[in-house]
Structure formats: C-alpha cells, structure tokens
Amino acid sequence: MSIEEQYRTRAKELLSGGAVKMVIGYGKGSNAKRRRPIFISSADEVDRLVLDDACITNLSGYLVSEGLLSDEKRVAVFLRPEGIRAINILAAESQLDAEQIVIFGFDVAGNEIKALKGINVEEFSDVIDSIKEGAPEAAEEELFEKIEKMSPQERFSFWQEEFAKCIKCYACRQACPMCYCRRCIVDSNQPQWVNTSSHTLGNFEWNIVRAFHLSGRCVECGNCDRACPVNIPLRLINHRMAEEVLGAFDHFAGTSKTQEPVLASFKKDDSETFIL
Amino acid sequence: MTKILFSDKLDNCVERWKSAGLTVIGPVQRANISTYAAVEHAAELDFGLVLPDRSIKDLFFPQSEPMLRYTIKKESIDTDECLPPSGPRIIFGARPCDASGMAIDDPLFGWDYKDEYWFQRRNETVIVTIACTKADDFCMCTSLKMAPDSTKGSDIMLRPLAGNKGWLVEELTDRGREAFKTIADILQESSDPAAPLAVVEKKFDLDACVAWLQNPENFESRFWKEISMRCIGCASCTYLCPTCHCFDIQDEGDTYTGIRRKNWDSCSFALFTMHTSGHNPRSTQSARWRQRIMHKFNYFPGKFSVNSCSGCGRCSRQCPVDMGITETLQEISKLSL
Ligand code: SF4
Ligand code: SF4
Numbered sequence A: 001m002s003i004e005e006q007y008r009t010r011a012k013e014l015l016s017g018g019a020v021k022m023v024i025g026y027g028k029g030s031n032a033k034r035r036r037p038i039f040i041s042s043a044d045e046v047d048r049l050v051l052d053d054a055c056i057t058n059l060s061g062y063l064v065s066e067g068l069l070s071d072e073k074r075v076a077v078f079l080r081p082e083g084i085r086a087i088n089i090l091a092a093e094s095q096l097d098a099e100q101i102v103i104f105g106f107d108v109a110g111n112e113i114k115a116l117k118g119i120n121v122e123e124f125s126d127v128i129d130s131i132k133e134g135a136p137e138a139a140e141e142e143l144f145e146k147i148e149k150m151s152p153q154e155r156f157s158f159w160q161e162e163f164a165k166c167i168k169c170y171a172c173r174q175a176c177p178m179c180y181c182r183r184c185i186v187d188s189n190q191p192q193w194v195n196t197s198s199h200t201l202g203n204f205e206w207n208i209v210r211a212f213h214l215s216g217r218c219v220e221c222g223n224c225d226r227a228c229p230v231n232i233p234l235r236l237i238n239h240r241m242a243e244e245v246l247g248a249f250d251h252f253a254g255t256s257k258t259q260e261p262v263l264a265s266f267k268k269d270d271s272e273t274f275i276l
Numbered sequence B: 001m002t003k004i005l006f007s008d009k010l011d012n013c014v015e016r017w018k019s020a021g022l023t024v025i026g027p028v029q030r031a032n033i034s035t036y037a038a039v040e041h042a043a044e045l046d047f048g049l050v051l052p053d054r055s056i057k058d059l060f061f062p063q064s065e066p067m068l069r070y071t072i073k074k075e076s077i078d079t080d081e082c083l084p085p086s087g088p089r090i091i092f093g094a095r096p097c098d099a100s101g102m103a104i105d106d107p108l109f110g111w112d113y114k115d116e117y118w119f120q121r122r123n124e125t126v127i128v129t130i131a132c133t134k135a136d137d138f139c140m141c142t143s144l145k146m147a148p149d150s151t152k153g154s155d156i157m158l159r160p161l162a163g164n165k166g167w168l169v170e171e172l173t174d175r176g177r178e179a180f181k182t183i184a185d186i187l188q189e190s191s192d193p194a195a196p197l198a199v200v201e202k203k204f205d206l207d208a209c210v211a212w213l214q215n216p217e218n219f220e221s222r223f224w225k226e227i228s229m230r231c232i233g234c235a236s237c238t239y240l241c242p243t244c245h246c247f248d249i250q251d252e253g254d255t256y257t258g259i260r261r262k263n264w265d266s267c268s269f270a271l272f273t274m275h276t277s278g279h280n281p282r283s284t285q286s287a288r289w290r291q292r293i294m295h296k297f298n299y300f301p302g303k304f305s306v307n308s309c310s311g312c313g314r315c316s317r318q319c320p321v322d323m324g325i326t327e328t329l330q331e332i333s334k335l336s337l
C-alpha cells in the first residue's frame, strides 16, 4: 500500500471514530505541479487527500488559525520534518497544545515519499536531530559562500537590489507559521513603529525586522521564500540567521516542545553585560 | 498590404524614440523577476515571456507615491506638493490584459475626483501592445470576454509574424500614430501573415457568475467560507493585479516635518476596513475574499459597467496556496447551473 493510501486509511479511521475533528492535508491543485492545502472534516472525503513530491507547503500555520483549537478537539495535519519542528516551537511559545495535534509525518527524498513514524510530536525527535546535522543543498551552498565572500558594500548592494523589489504584500509573513502575531509590529500604528511605505528604506526596515523576529525560530520550511511574489531569496537570510543562532547559542529551533525560545530567555550567568 | 515592423529594426526604433525624448519601457528579466522597465537597447527586451510577473499598473500607480512634503511651524504649515515625474514614455510590448487593465481603471480614477497622478502618466504614455501567441494554464482573458489580441487600452496593436521576424502594425489612437510617425520610414509594407494567436480555453461562464453574485441571497452563502479556507490573507493577488487600485494615505516623518504618501493597500488585509474602535466589518478572511470577488464582478461593474478584471491570471498564478479568482468563478459557475 502506498503511503498516500495508508494515510487516507488512517485519516478515515480517525475521522469516523471522532478521534480528530479535521485533517489538514494536500489536495490536487490547478495543474499537475501544484498541490493545495485542503481541510477534511468527513470520513467520506479522505480520497481527496494527495501525497506526492509536490506536497511542499508547510501546513502547520493553519493550526493557529483563530479558534481552530479552542474547543480542545484534536486536529491531524500532514507535516514534513520542518513542519514538525514548527509544532514544537508553537507549543514552546504557548500557541498551541501539542496534545491536540496528530501528525501524519512524511519526507520527500528525490521524488520518493517516505513515511515518518509517530503520531505525537515527541516521537519525532530522531528525525529532527538528523536534520540538525544536514547541510544545505550544493547549489545553495555556492550562493551562500559567494555572499559570505562579498565585502560589506557588495553585500549591501546585493540586498538593496533584492529589497528594492519588495512590494510589502506580506505574503512572507502570512505564509510563515512562526508569524502568528494577531497584530504584527508593522500593523501597529499608535505609534507607527515601521513605515508602511514600500520604498527601499521601508523594505529594508520590514525585512530586517522580520529576520530578527524569526531568528532562532525559523525552521527553514521555505514557505516565505516560495510565497514571495517578487522572488526575493528570503531563504538566504533565514539560513544565515539560523547559522548565527546555532553558532552563538548552540540553539537549533524546534527540537522539543519545552525548548526555551533563544531570544526570549536569559541566563543569570550570561557573559554579556547587555541583553538585546 | 499592412505595415510591418521587423524585429531587427527595433533597435533603430528605440534610438529614434529616445532621440525624440521618449523613455522606452518594455518587458525585461531583472534580478530574478520579470517586469516592465526602462531600457536603452532593444536587446534588453524579452518577448519570450507569456507575460511579466509584474503588471504595467506599477508604471501608472506606483506602490508608494509621495504626495506632499510638510513642515509644521508655530503659526503655519508649509506644504510642498509632489507631482509625478513627467516626460513622455512608450511602453513597447505590453500584453493585451495589462493594457486593458489600465483602461478598466480610467473611469475609477476619473470618477468624482480626477486623480492627476494617474492621468498625467496615462496622457504621457503610449502603450504598444503585442498580441499573445502563447498562453499558460492561468491565462483567462477569453473567460472575461476578451481575447489574446484585445485592443482595449492600447494605442498600437502589434501582431507577431511567424518565426519571430517582426510584427504587423495596427495604429489605434492618435497618440499611437504620433509615436509611430517617428519611425514611419523604418516600417515596411508586406503581406506576410500573422502567426496564430494563443488558444485560451474558456474557464467559466461569466454571465452566470455575475448573476449569482448579484443575487442578495448568496451574500451570506456558506460558499464563501469553504472556498477561502486556505487563503492566508496576503496581498500578493491584489498587488500583482493590473486592475486593483486600493490605496492608503500615510504620513511619514515626525510631528513637525514629513512626507505624505499614497501607498498600495489590499482588501485581503485584516487591517483594510478596521475601524479605530477596533470593530472590523470584514472580520474574517472569507468576508474579505467575498469583498474581492464582489468588488471585481458586482460593485465595480455596477458603477462603471465593466468588470474589474482583465483575465491576466496573475492572482492564481502567484497565489502561495493555489487559490485565485479563476477557481472561485469556476466554482460559482457550477453553483449557478
Ligand atoms: S521564516 Fe520562512 S522558512 Fe522560516 S519558518 Fe517562517 S516561512 Fe518557514
Ligand atoms: S513576500 Fe516578498 S514582496 Fe511580499 S512583503 Fe515579503 S519580501 Fe516583500
């Protein structure tokens, strides 16, 4: 039985027995290369679930939709390892109760689908440990190195050209499971902390604010990068910040649901006299 | 016999237009995105795109526009009005859906108040459109009763010749004729046939959709919630749309001095209709998505007798969760059977 069929069967059992109220998964999209998030609440509809190498979007963000989990019922969700890390972070930051989440874990290697064993988030710690060791893909590695080797001026010009394209559509924020704030700092206007204009300065402000807010929290799922309609390589920023946090604090985001958020915790014996 | 502009002569035209003081703008690929931008040479133009990621709207209604600079003094307020940079321009190689999008928005910007930012740019810009010989899965001009060679909003229509050799020229407006006078001697007479146009499948029955939307009973239909469950509420579909025109006015600066700007806004945002009291008449994403569809296919045509959509398909092509106007109208088409 293919993993797709196994998961459909499991979804059917969970829904018909009332163990979960909803399964969030992937369905057919508008063409063969696209898959779209779907929400299944009835056992009769499980055949709409699709699982193949086009299922890329990290669906964990839907779990924090207003009101979804407030009735304390359980919800099942299809997640790749990055999505599972996101559940840990959301639980650690008190955005959801991990007990309410039933995980349909999977990973994509080439165009092969691999099932990840487990139901509750705790059962996936081996999977998470193994990605901590993993390196970025070769093509990206080259780009990272190229940017690392640039002089500060060159790097500034690189990002200036990229950020000039930003239209402040906030698709990056909306697509990100970690950007769950009901009122984002850029939407606060009493006072207006960040310019709303999408001129180059405003775009720098926005993208830098976001990079900092995601440091030590980003799971590198790539949702923001894929959502950006003007193709700003946001993954480069995310990866750089993740490396920074790993190097400075030995922190890899999303290893457990009790992990302390790196920029929201402090130690009395911190060697720094100033805490940001 | 029709006039033809051969591709290998385009650089001469660009030179001519530049010498005549026009800024030449066209489809280009820059910094990993396709858009319409100013060029120096014909070689920079990319005619292989189905259509650029960004629409030509940006050239008439930029994402952030300065309106005035102000300084507040003890007794008075000094203001300095900012007008758009002026100067004649020619957009060479717009797509029919982009050109018609500008014509769709003309009545809106000229209705109760004549928006000088929009009209100054409209009056100073010649739009030379190239008919489409290829389309992708998301193109839907035909569903909007338009076509890959619709002339709406264009000053010149070019129809490609077979083998990318050049274009058949059709002059549509005085503004277009004027710009093409500069290159009259570069054009040649020919009886070469045009290449076949793109075949764009009709995806929904527009009239049936509009009738369903106009039925007040459907305003509270469960349909809205179901269709928009996966919408994440970004503005990518509205900001890439050639016809979406909402904006917000913001003062940037400190208490005493600053600049007033007109910035794009989108009905997808939760903040779009938020009142200062905290009440939001469109408090859910489904209500916001309903607004987007209703505005385009019910309210806008009710006021201006034209749908606020040219069928470019960008909203669906770009949506991070594979939604878009197309799917919604397809589903409404089914409901109204
Ligand atoms: S910042 Fe981007 S890559 Fe990181 S968690 Fe958010 S969406 Fe995923
Ligand atoms: S998705 Fe891209 S264009 Fe939109 S706000 Fe984010 S960085 Fe800017």
Ligand code: SF4
Binding pocket: B230, B231, B232, B233, B234, B235, B236, B237, B238, B268, B315, B318, B319, B320, B321, B322, B323, B324
């Ligand atoms: S339909 Fe898609 S692009 Fe438009 S607001 Fe919703 S998620 Fe964003």
Ligand code: SF4
Binding pocket: B101, B237, B240, B241, B242, B243, B244, B296, B308, B309, B310, B311, B312, B313, B314, B315, B316, B325
């Ligand atoms: S609504 Fe969609 S298809 Fe219609 S003009 Fe706007 S982006 Fe294009």
Ligand code: SF4
Binding pocket: B238, B243, B244, B245, B246, B265, B266, B267, B268, B291, B292, B293, B295, B296
């Ligand atoms: S669809 Fe929304 S953003 Fe676009 S013009 Fe209408 S109200 Fe404005």
